[in-house]
Amino acid sequence: EAGVAQSPRYKIIEKRQSVAFWCNPISGHATLYWYQQILGQGPKLLIQFQNNGVVDDSQLPKDRFSAERLKGVDSTLKIQPAKLEDSAVYLCASSLGRLRAQYFGPGTRLLVL
Amino acid sequence: AQTVTQSQPEMSVQEAETVTLSCTYDTSESNYYLFWYKQPPSRQMILVIRQEAYKQQNATENRFSVNFQKAAKSFSLKISDSQLGDTAMYFCAFIALSGNTPLVFGKGTRLSVIA
Numbered sequence: 476e477a478g479v480a481q482s483p484r485y486k487i488i489e490k491r492q493s494v495a496f497w498c499n500p501i502s503g504h505a506t507l508y509w510y511q512q513i514l515g516q517g518p519k520l521l522i523q524f525q526n527n528g529v530v531d532d533s534q535l536p537k538d539r540f541s542a543e544r545l546k547g548v549d550s551t552l553k554i555q556p557a558k559l560e561d562s563a564v565y566l567c568a569s570s571l572g573r574l575r576a577q578y579f580g581p582g583t584r585l586l587v588l
Numbered sequence: 589a590q591t592v593t594q595s596q597p598e599m600s601v602q603e604a605e606t607v608t609l610s611c612t613y614d615t616s617e618s619n620y621y622l623f624w625y626k627q628p629p630s631r632q633m634i635l636v637i638r639q640e641a642y643k644q645q646n647a648t649e650n651r652f653s654v655n656f657q658k659a660a661k662s663f664s665l666k667i668s669d670s671q672l673g674d675t676a677m678y679f680c681a682f683i684a685l686s687g688n689t690p691l692v693f694g695k696g697t698r699l700s701v702i703a
Contacts, residue, residue: 478632479632508690508691515695515696516695516696517592517679517681517693517694517695517696518633518679518693519693520690520691523688523690530688531688531690566633568633573683573688574621574683574685576623576635576638577635577691578635579632579633579634580632581631581632582632
């Protein structure tokens, strides 16, 4: 069974630039999550999708972050414009449901200069 | 709001020895799940073990077991016969069954297994 795929693995940008991350969840997983993991901390949920609908985006900085999940499968997370404090690892995860085990992708390490 | 606290930022253990990682949580919920996730260096996070709060029996998964103390809101992870491959960040996480609250992670404990 293929795992959660993410790209790119690394990205370096300058502040005020834009960046996009892509995630392909495990086939059949209805629930998809984007987390932000700052160095030395646990992952923090940014947004949760159930199929192609948003369940929770309460911690997503909506003035600069956006996310979509087209057709309930792949998802993209965008930051525009990026700030220095956005430097982090962005993790995508998927699960069969909210209470089921989450399977994580390898993450995208973002450095904003 | 639920919070998860891991009071040990770093720990080390000799290969083949046993180590226990601590986790406490704060919640007013009575029904919830608890998890331990492992994040090896430069590798993806994987689930180690899960505990349902309504179960009194502690979960066990091969060399990994938990000590779940519901009244004390404590959920420690014991790793027996530690192996070099156990070197990783370990995160404790909590999710309430009610509502749509997300999985909440602690800050993690960095475990180093020494040969």
